Amino acid sequence: MFILVNLKTYPCDPVAVAEAVRDVDESTDARIGVAPQATHLERVAETGAETWAQHVDPIEYGSNTGHTLAESVADAGAVGTLINHSEHRLKLADIDGAVRAASRTDLETVVCANNPAQVGAAAALGPDAVAVEPPELIGTGTPVSQADPEVVEGAVGAAASVDIDVSVLCGAGISTGDDVVSARDLGSEGVLLASGVAKADDPRTALEDLVDPL
Amino acid sequence: MFILVNLKTYPCDPVAVAEAVRDVDESTDARIGVAPQATHLERVAETGAETWAQHVDPIEYGSNTGHTLAESVADAGAVGTLINHSEHRLKLADIDGAVRAASRTDLETVVCANNPAQVGAAAALGPDAVAVEPPELIGTGTPVSQADPEVVEGAVGAAASVDIDVSVLCGAGISTGDDVVSARDLGSEGVLLASGVAKADDPRTALEDLVDPL
Amino acid sequence: MFILVNLKTYPCDPVAVAEAVRDVDESTDARIGVAPQATHLERVAETGAETWAQHVDPIEYGSNTGHTLAESVADAGAVGTLINHSEHRLKLADIDGAVRAASRTDLETVVCANNPAQVGAAAALGPDAVAVEPPELIGTGTPVSQADPEVVEGAVGAAASVDIDVSVLCGAGISTGDDVVSARDLGSEGVLLASGVAKADDPRTALEDLVDPL
Amino acid sequence: MFILVNLKTYPCDPVAVAEAVRDVDESTDARIGVAPQATHLERVAETGAETWAQHVDPIEYGSNTGHTLAESVADAGAVGTLINHSEHRLKLADIDGAVRAASRTDLETVVCANNPAQVGAAAALGPDAVAVEPPELIGTGTPVSQADPEVVEGAVGAAASVDIDVSVLCGAGISTGDDVVSARDLGSEGVLLASGVAKADDPRTALEDLVDPL
Numbered sequence: 001m002f003i004l005v006n007l008k009t010y011p012c013d014p015v016a017v018a019e020a021v022r023d024v025d026e027s028t029d030a031r032i033g034v035a036p037q038a039t040h041l042e043r044v045a046e047t048g049a050e051t052w053a054q055h056v057d058p059i060e061y062g063s064n065t066g067h068t069l070a071e072s073v074a075d076a077g078a079v080g081t082l083i084n085h086s087e088h089r090l091k092l093a094d095i096d097g098a099v100r101a102a103s104r105t106d107l108e109t110v111v112c113a114n115n116p117a118q119v120g121a122a123a124a125l126g127p128d129a130v131a132v133e134p135p136e137l138i139g140t141g142t143p144v145s146q147a148d149p150e151v152v153e154g155a156v157g158a159a160a161s162v163d164i165d166v167s168v169l170c171g172a173g174i175s176t177g178d179d180v181v182s183a184r185d186l187g188s189e190g191v192l193l194a195s196g197v198a199k200a201d202d203p204r205t206a207l208e209d210l211v212d213p214l
Numbered sequence: 215m216f217i218l219v220n221l222k223t224y225p226c227d228p229v230a231v232a233e234a235v236r237d238v239d240e241s242t243d244a245r246i247g248v249a250p251q252a253t254h255l256e257r258v259a260e261t262g263a264e265t266w267a268q269h270v271d272p273i274e275y276g277s278n279t280g281h282t283l284a285e286s287v288a289d290a291g292a293v294g295t296l297i298n299h300s301e302h303r304l305k306l307a308d309i310d311g312a313v314r315a316a317s318r319t320d321l322e323t324v325v326c327a328n329n330p331a332q333v334g335a336a337a338a339l340g341p342d343a344v345a346v347e348p349p350e351l352i353g354t355g356t357p358v359s360q361a362d363p364e365v366v367e368g369a370v371g372a373a374a375s376v377d378i379d380v381s382v383l384c385g386a387g388i389s390t391g392d393d394v395v396s397a398r399d400l401g402s403e404g405v406l407l408a409s410g411v412a413k414a415d416d417p418r419t420a421l422e423d424l425v426d427p428l
Numbered sequence: 429m430f431i432l433v434n435l436k437t438y439p440c441d442p443v444a445v446a447e448a449v450r451d452v453d454e455s456t457d458a459r460i461g462v463a464p465q466a467t468h469l470e471r472v473a474e475t476g477a478e479t480w481a482q483h484v485d486p487i488e489y490g491s492n493t494g495h496t497l498a499e500s501v502a503d504a505g506a507v508g509t510l511i512n513h514s515e516h517r518l519k520l521a522d523i524d525g526a527v528r529a530a531s532r533t534d535l536e537t538v539v540c541a542n543n544p545a546q547v548g549a550a551a552a553l554g555p556d557a558v559a560v561e562p563p564e565l566i567g568t569g570t571p572v573s574q575a576d577p578e579v580v581e582g583a584v585g586a587a588a589s590v591d592i593d594v595s596v597l598c599g600a601g602i603s604t605g606d607d608v609v610s611a612r613d614l615g616s617e618g619v620l621l622a623s624g625v626a627k628a629d630d631p632r633t634a635l636e637d638l639v640d641p642l
Numbered sequence: 643m644f645i646l647v648n649l650k651t652y653p654c655d656p657v658a659v660a661e662a663v664r665d666v667d668e669s670t671d672a673r674i675g676v677a678p679q680a681t682h683l684e685r686v687a688e689t690g691a692e693t694w695a696q697h698v699d700p701i702e703y704g705s706n707t708g709h710t711l712a713e714s715v716a717d718a719g720a721v722g723t724l725i726n727h728s729e730h731r732l733k734l735a736d737i738d739g740a741v742r743a744a745s746r747t748d749l750e751t752v753v754c755a756n757n758p759a760q761v762g763a764a765a766a767l768g769p770d771a772v773a774v775e776p777p778e779l780i781g782t783g784t785p786v787s788q789a790d791p792e793v794v795e796g797a798v799g800a801a802a803s804v805d806i807d808v809s810v811l812c813g814a815g816i817s818t819g820d821d822v823v824s825a826r827d828l829g830s831e832g833v834l835l836a837s838g839v840a841k842a843d844d845p846r847t848a849l850e851d852l853v854d855p856l
């Protein structure tokens with residue numbers, strides 16, 4: 001299982017969380033990554049944790065102001081990027097452009113989507129993975145794998161029918177190790193989570209609890 | 215073949231073009247439709263021409279200002295709608311929402327896309343058809359079926375591999391009957407065109423020339 | 429006082445509301461207008477009611493698909509347009525373009541804004557009026573003139589300090605004649621309202637109640 | 643005069659340009675700043691150069707993915723930020739929100755705008771400065787101060803009439819010291835420039851040439 005911790009713009013210490021991510025990743029079979037803000041990418045990558053961007057723009061080197069360039073993200077040490085997170089929805093043409101930009105620099109890509117139909121659409125653009133996040137569950141603490149298991153199964157089926165090589169992550173309401181196990185049992189190969197680790201008093205313990213039942 | 219004439223916001227007489235569309239449609243085997251501005255939908259539908267909207271928003275009845283409601287488009291007499299035209303690109307989640315809104319009111323849907331990858335993505339959302347319009351050809355007078363035949367073939371293949379029931383239209387640079395024949399020969403089941411008819415001195419003759427070689 | 433009834437995409441009969449607007453307008457000193465969906469503009473204008481658009485795009489005649497052209501709105505019989513409604517927020521450059529498009533066709537303009545600072549900004553673009561709508565009050569039934577009178581006074585001051593010719597409308601939570609009087613007493617020259625009339629069982633009585641205390 | 647060098651997403655070495663900015667700033671009366679990509683802010687600020695962000699989002703600490711938080715920009719060492727650059731146009735409400743976010747963290751703000759009307763609007767939102775950039779001149783090498791001096795004078799007048807404390811920068815086509823002098827003579831208190839320095843073989847010499855006639 002792949003566990004990707006999205007730090008959003010939470011008031012956490014990104015380096016401290018990254019160090020916990022790195023240490024727990026090394027001590028378990030699970031793969032764990034951390035996605036800090038763009039301003040923090042270099043410092044987070046320097047910890048040795050697997051570092052992801054939260055977003056890249058569908059652009060190349062050139063006249064773009066205030067955008068996130070895939071090359072700069074990769075140079076900062078990131079190995080992957082989220083695209084089209086529910087808090088950063090993109091036009092279809094721009095998801096396509098962002099996936100191409102990321103691929104150009106060998107960044108791994110996870111495209112987020114709301115439901116199985118959009119998961120199928122995202123899979124058609126050729127990312128490495130898609131993440132299904134029903135908007136009504138985000139931030140509720142109710143995991144999609146429990147509240148709506150058929151959404152996860154539907155997403156796994158939709159992605160597989162479009163491109164068998166695109167894996168599916170589960171991305172809303174995950175906060176416990178049992179949620180991660182449920183997500184795995186429904187066919188997903190990983191989870192996106194955020195506040196459960198980023199806002200925990202002790203991120204290391206929170207991560208250990210997450211991977212413990214795997 | 216389906217020929218859909220997009221009137222955009224051209225300074226043409228929408229009723230006169232619609233009457234030509236209706237008459238030529240009746241006198242040939244081709245199916246012809248016309249997509250006027252929202253303000254002209256009712257008057258155009260009254261001509262008896264097959265009437266399409268240029269866009270619907272991903273909304274329901276309720277608190278939305280300055281948006282296009284699928285129900286209002288259908289009540290005005292439209293039978294279908296374009297979605298995500300290259301001049302009106304939408305977020306992936308909103309294309310999904312617009313397709314659902316249109317389906318709710320039995321409007322036929324054509325989702326536009328730039329390239330085969332995006333055509334596959336659009337097809338995954340369950341529209342009736344997708345239209346492939348490489349942005350670099352729009353308005354050039356060079357038909358995609360000649361400039362870039364593999365884009366049309368790629369789009370036909372991408373749509374079919376995702377959903378065999380989604381047909382493909384060809385949507386950039388079509389202006390002559392030969393272009394329509396080329397598009398058909400490459401596997402597309404229709405064409406989108408605009409200025410070739412809407413800005414013609416005699417839209418009726420322009421339409422007759424388009425369908426003549428079919 | 430100017431009372432502008434925004435029909436949004438409510439499931440009301442736009443012609444019936446327009447007839448009520450026309451009749452009550454003729455029987456009182458208040459000026460009353462109605463803003464239907466674009467698809468309904470022609471039929472509403474034919475009633476003789478003062479007809480407004482809910483939105484125009486910053487475009488000219490040409491290659492634009494699914495947009496609202498000021499010329500088409502004016503040809504349909506509208507005499508004015510809302511711009512930048514809180515349900516249809518625009519980029520600053522596009523508000524500027526929409527005001528210019530509307531002015532080109534002699535449409536009266538009301539630019540909506542959230543707070544006094546944005547009212548000042550909107551006034552600098554040269555519209556006929558600005559409407560202040562604190563987002564937190566929209567749809568609450570609590571009028572801005574009572575919940576937050578200093579917002580209305582601040583908006584009146586902000587507009588006047590930028591351009592003394594730009595009048596201010598009050599645009600959130602207005603539902604009774606007393607609310608209209610409060611808005612007037614705070615310096616606004618009109619109100620925007622929506623559900624209080626559009627969703628009323630008897631729009632004519634709702635309008636009569638609104639203008640009665642004036 | 644304030645000279646702000648926007649590095650956009652150019653393939654330059656941001657630290658090398660920043661060191662040139664720092665050194666030339668120290669050796670002249672002009673004030674010089676540099677605006678790198680978000681991923682480079684920390685490294686650029688460490689050079690001691692006056693560091694600016696290219697953009698901040700209208701957000702607070704919380705659930706935002708892929709956005710630029712003013713607090714993170716300030717913590718990285720930036721002292722100011724561009725907002726609403728012509729390559730990153732924002733909604734009016736979001737320019738207002740971004741100015742407030744920047745002010746909350748004591749970042750200096752320069753809001754960009756296309757023409758005098760929009761400069762007046764931007765000034766009403768209370769930034770420290772506005773920059774006028776006619777879109778038709780961006781990247782042409784023709785300075786707005788020469789091609790269109792009345793635009794600069796109009797912008798200076800528009801800003802002053804709204805808020806006398808908001809200064810005006812000149813932001814398109816500046817590439818020589820004479821352009822900077824022209825901009826100053828028309829009433830602007832600074833210039834935005836990009837490729838003239840960022841893409842120069844020798845950024846230090848380019849900067850020295852720019853400030854030499856002042």
